[in-house]
Amino acid sequence: MREVLLVDCCVRGEQSRTARLTRAFLSALDGSRFHVTTVDPGKEGLKPLTADTLGVRDDLLARGALDDESLRFARQFAAADEVVVAAPFWELSFPAILKVYIENVSVSGISFEMLDDGIHGLCRGRRLVFLTTRGGVYENTAWADWEQGSRTMEALSRFFGFDEYICVAAEGLDMTSDPEPLVAAAEEQARTVAAAL
Ligand SMILES: Cc1cc2nc3c(=O)[nH]c(=O)nc-3n(C[C@H](O)[C@H](O)[C@H](O)COP(=O)(O)O)c2cc1C
Structure with a gap:
């Protein structure tokens, strides 16, 4: 069994179109090959790093205490065989709760390391799949560089x-009175990506 970690940042819950892409993706995963664990950073109560929490973390890392309970999300992220991140496009990137999650899983010695020749990723995951929906249209337009969500996730x-990085996006959902075909096309793409894993 390969372990899929789903990071659910669909803040609007049941109303979320991004959550529809996520359900389509999960429906096409081969259940005999993949086990899915979902983490919802909002429900987990994850917090942005502060001077205090950074100090605690630095102390843990200095002592080599990588098994500390507070670092469990980083260990889970680094151990997953595949990671799927679902988040809508907000303020030209993604909701703050996803950034908070990234701050919490980005731990030296667990998910990356700095060596003399630069940064090395330590995550065992083969693919990071990013599922997103956008109100406006950015791809192949003069505003392409305003799209900082997928770009950030790819980096x-x-x-x-x-x-490998794979993004499935539906765009222009808030620029039409009938976004349904746009969402349906992205759901199909999400199913195709999942079936090919
Ligand atoms: C707080 C907030 C910020 C948003 N910011 C943008 C934005 O910067 N650019 C854009 O094109 N759409 C923006 N949108 C529209 C969403 O990207 C779009 O409605 C998306 O489909 C929402 O995903 P969801 O249905 O999964 O919640 C924003 C929506 C919200 C609620």
Whole structure:
């Protein structure tokens, strides 16, 4: 069994179109080959790092206490065979709770390491799949560089050491009175990606 970690940052819950992409993805995963664990950073109560919590973490790392309970999300992220991140497009990137999750899993010695020749990802995951939906249209437009959500996730996937990055996005959902075909096309893409894992 390969372990899939689903990081669910679909803040609007049942109303979320990104959550529809996620359900489509999960429906096409081969249940005999993949086991899925879901983490919802909002429900877990994860917090942004502060001077105090950074100090505690630095102390743990200095003592080599990588098995500390507070670092469990980083260990889980680094150990997954595949990681799926689902998050809508907010303020040209993604909701703050996803950044909070990234701060919590980005731990030197667990998910990456710094050596003399630079940064090396330590995550064992083969692929990082990013599922997202956007109100506007950015791909292949003059505003393409305003899209900082998938771009950031792609850079992070390399930082953490994933072999491959895949993004499934639906765009322009808030620019039409009938977004249904756009969502349905992205759901189909999500199923195709999942079936090919
Ligand atoms: C707080 C918030 C911020 C948003 N920021 C943007 C934005 O910067 N650009 C954009 O094109 N759409 C933006 N949108 C629209 C969402 O990207 C779009 O409605 C998306 O489909 C929402 O995903 P969801 O249905 O999974 O919640 C924003 C929506 C919300 C609620």
